[in-house]
Structures are given as C-alpha cells and as structure tokens.
Amino acid sequence: MAKKGKRLLEASKIYDKETLYSTTEALELVTKMASAKFDETVEAAIRLGVNPKHADQQIRGAVVLPHGTGKSVKVLVFAKGEKAKEAEEAGAEYVGAEDLVNKIQQGWLDFDVVVATPDMMGVVGKLGRILGPKGLMPNPKTGTVTMDVAKAVKDIKAGKIEYRVDKAGIIHAPIGKVSFGVEKLRDNFNALLDALIKAKPASAKGQYLKSIALSSTMGPGVKVNTQKAAIFDKE
Template sequence: MAKKGKRFLEASKTFNRDELYSTTEALDLVTKMASAKFDETVEAAIKLGVNPKHADQQIRGAVVLPHGTGKSVKVAVFAKGEKAKEAEEAGAEFVGADDLAAKIQQGWMDFDVAVATPDMMGVVGKLGRVLGPKGLMPNPKTGTVTMDVARAIQEIKAGKIEYRVDKVGIIHAPIGKVSFGVEKLRDNFNTLLETLIKAKPAAAKGTYLKSIAVSSTMGPGVKLNTQKAATLDKE
C-alpha cells in the first residue's frame, strides 16, 4: 500500500472519516482540505449494486457536465472527406484516417479522446490493442462513433465525460476542479448521479447506490449519505 503523504494525513484529522455527509458538506470539506500547489481535480467514486460480470449489468455511457471538467481536452477524429472537414471546423486538434492510425501504431498518443465515423471503424478496430487499455477506443455507447462529428466534438469540449463501471462495481469520474467551488461541483456531481440512477439496469437487485465518496487529487475521501445524495440534495 502506498505511503500517505503528510498533507493527506493532516487533512484526514480534520473530519470524521466514518461520518456520512450531505453532498454540500462533503464537497465543502474536500475543497477546504485541498492544499496542493496545483488546482486539484475532484473525483466521485460511486459503488453500485451491480455485477459487472453480467452483460445486462454493465453500466457505461457519457454525460455532459454543466460546468465542464476544468480540463482542456485534445480530440483526435478518424474521418474522411466532408466529415474530416467538419471535424476540423468543429475544433478537433487532430483529424485523419489511415495516416492517423499509422501514427498511433508508432506510439503517438497526444490526445485525450478519439472520435470516429462508423465507416472508419475498420481502420480504428486494428488499434484496439493500443487504444483499448487506455480507454481511448471510440464506442457508440459513449457517442464517440457517430456521423455527427461536430456535435460529438462540441460536447467533449463542453465537458462531456465517459463513465464505466469497473470490475468491483465502482464508477470513478471527475466532477471538476477545486477552484470551481462547492455549487458548481455539486451541479456536476448531481448531473452525474442523476444519469447513473436513470441507467440502473433492470437486472440489478437490492440496493443500487451502495456507497459514494468524493475526494481531491491529493486529499482523503469523504463519504456521502447515499439516500440524501440520491434526492440530488442542494443542502
């Protein structure tokens, strides 16, 4: 287990780690405890009552956070002809087809999100072993395989994030930066949580929202009262 830093340990002493807080209280604690010299990212960890081993309980998708993520995102688009032109006009940093794929095969990965038109998936599919492990493979479920490349790029630039349940049923997602302040972080968190509640699979039995914690990059996790959070409380 990694050794915890002095700041982390000091911050941990400022609140009760076993207490369950409201969304606002938790985010207030997280922002106050952030002491790094950079603008820390705030992340939510949401444990769901699903069994990811079953295909009908896999939860994956994307959501546009109302206040964005605070991160500038580089977009690579696989497209040809008019769609390539459309992607360039919409602000994609990198646009190409076989040439872009060849560059990635050689180890170039200077982008955060990849988008592809459906007709390019034959080319993109060959990059599965490179893009897959990094979570960069375009996917129709997250809106990154589409003919409407302009809209996809605009949403990504506006703060669209992808989410996917991991092997133990937890979704980790960024909800903004410490500098956003509590209200904007709460708006982003509530948008994410509402999306996940709507995505509940019919096959999921028992308690769906098992536990929720929020933390900053360098700070300890603060646990939320899941029932209160589920009402998208504004307190």
C-alpha cells in the first residue's frame, strides 16, 4: 500500500482530481503518471445514465479496437466438422466439442474467450456455472455465438473487446497499453465510446454519458469532460 500511496502522492502534483480534461489531456496525464515496472493497461470507466435493472437498459456488446489491446488472447471454439476446421485455420488455440466440456469440468481454464456455433450451445450450456461467473459464456450480443467462427476468431485476435454495464451503470473496459502512446489510445477510446453511444437504449432518459475516468493499472483516475469526449475531441 505504501508504494501505491507514494505513487498517488507524486501523481497528485501533476494533475487535479476535480478537473475535467479533454480526452487527449487525460491520456497524456495517465501515460505520464504510469510508473510501474511493467507496461500498464489503460482502462476506461464510463458511467452511463441507464438503469441496468431494466432488461432493455442492460448495455452489452463488443467492439474491435483499431490498435488492439496489446494483449495476446487465447481463443477456444466449440464447433464440429467444417466449422471446426475454419476456426483452426483462423488461429483459434483450442477447437473441440464434448471433449472440451469434460476438460473444463475438471478445472482447465487456460483460455480468454469462448466462441461457439449455435448448434453447440446445448453442449456449452452444461458449463454455465463455470463460464458464466467468469464472463466467458458465449453470447450472440457479443458475436461469440455465430456460424461465422472464422470472422469471430480473427476479430478477437485483432483486438475485439466485450463490454457490459455493471449494477452501478458503469462500463469498465481496457483500451490498450501505456506503451501505445496517446494517439493510439485515443483512437481506441473513441471506438469504444462510439459503440456505447450507438448502443444507447431509446428508454434511457436524461444525460447518457454521466462521467468518464481514464486510468492505468497502478495510477489514479483522471476525469474526462463527457461533452467534449462525445464529439471525439482531438485537442
């Protein structure tokens, strides 16, 4: 805790936690304050004016970040026959059917994303209690239940991320690594924001983008001016 406390103290000298910065200013501060010995992930926390208790306001989806996430992702695909072959050719690390179900039930979880063809969902359903709590269950809304497994795998490898509003109405999503630099991080952030704005439910009333904060793994949250961000400010 002492180390993090010292970091936050140093950070507080170069930014003001109450100021609303432009996206570019915020990212400049986030990258400047990242002082860990590893390449920190930059995360966006976006609070939306929705009530997740209402089914039609449970914002969930996926977006391909133009510059990827900086993280290599292991993809597991449930498919048979020709579709299994397509998944393998697209670069999926693991492809199978019932054999993978048994393996996962025995505790194997060495993968980051799960894709399935619709006909395999009956089989995958047996893993709901294991995959569900870890956010790994395939879902049509995020494009992970699909007949086009090759495209799904390629998109994930290219930097596709899933987003889902939590109980407090907040989306937490990675937008890259500190080493990407401000421009690439801004492109990725704008792609995420664009997807969220397009996903605004008709029933959401009042201000939709309530607040935005950007931070690195070990750094403090820097507040972003939501009105400027919504028009994808380039300042």
